Amino acid sequence: ARDAAEPADETELAIEGALRPMSLAEFVGQQKVRGQLQLLLDAARIQERAPDHILLSGPPGLGKTTLAMIVAHESGRPLRLSSGPAIQHAGDLAALLSSLTPGEVLFIDEIHRMARSAEEMLYLAMEDFRIDIMVGKGAGATSIPLDLSPFTLVGATTRSGLLPNPLRDRFGFTAHLEYYEPEELERVVERSAAMLNVDLPRSARAEIARRSRGTPRIANRLLRRVRDYIVVHGSASSSGVDLGTVRAALELYDVDDIGLDRLDRAVLDALVRRFRGGPVGLGTLSVAVGEESDTIESVVESYLVRIGFIGRTPRGRIAMPEAYAHLGVPHPDGALR
Ligand code: ADP
16 A cells, blocks of 8 residues: 555665665765764774664665665675575574675564564674574473674664563664655755756755655655656756646655655544544554554554654644645634634
8 A cells, every 4th residue: 555665566676776865975864873883883994893783763765675685795694685584493593693704794684573572582693693593392402502693783674662671772873763854855966966867947856855754764755756757758848847747747646745654644634534533543553544553563653653644642643733634624723812
């Protein structure tokens, strides 16, 4: 159901890969996190050891995978990619960890979805580079210790609140990625446009940035849709791509004026019209729009809260006056006055 924020097919994934910055210097925005990571990498290099374990949290598409790749690239270490849902038993993790080469960077995406039994194994692995493998059952069960090569774990999660404290505490460095400012996204679009050979005036780049929900992945995706549109229709004016071309292209993809997509609008609509502005629980809201509550919380709600459309209260989510205005529905308080 999610169009703009998730990678679509293989071609799209390949382009996404090609647009990934390979160094911290090329990585746009997130200045504080970049500075902290640079220090961490420099310290590891000077002391000739594997960098500390790193936890990155934040909504999809903000650069967590990219940063993991940069950590590997900048420290000259190989990278192994895995994900929480792929680790459903402690055995899956044991196989993964015991096959790492010395100093390898292990990226585990959606680490909050890893099996509980594997989580416990990971504690010891992160701390002592050692795991205990259980053999046998019941009274005859014994554990066989296994030494691992030192590695750097980079964990990514859209929901850091779901990580058990003992796991979170074992990361030497944790960073939360924030949504990007329009100026930063404009730089992402500028960089990608140059790489894709699309010639766009500044106003067109700014329009794409403004409608990208603070998310570089979406900025790149919208840029490609605009490029497709230009390939098929040509640009509207003889002097090149104008704002109208960009707007026409984005309209085709259900991206509204401020970058909200269908799911964002469905959630707002349910909250404002069906639940009369709330408060309403997240579970109820996700059932109403037919989407997993995990997605609603980490993707939709986090952005709508950030732009001040939704408020979180102890009794549930409420619609803010800005949400009414955007939908063109009169605010109840306004009607009373
Ligand atoms: P996540 O792992 O958080 O879902 P990714 O690291 O896969 O996000 O990033 C998605 C896309 O957005 C990548 O193709 C990458 O090129 C681009 N991107 C993300 N962050 C940045 C950034 N800071 N600067 C430039 N491009 C970025």
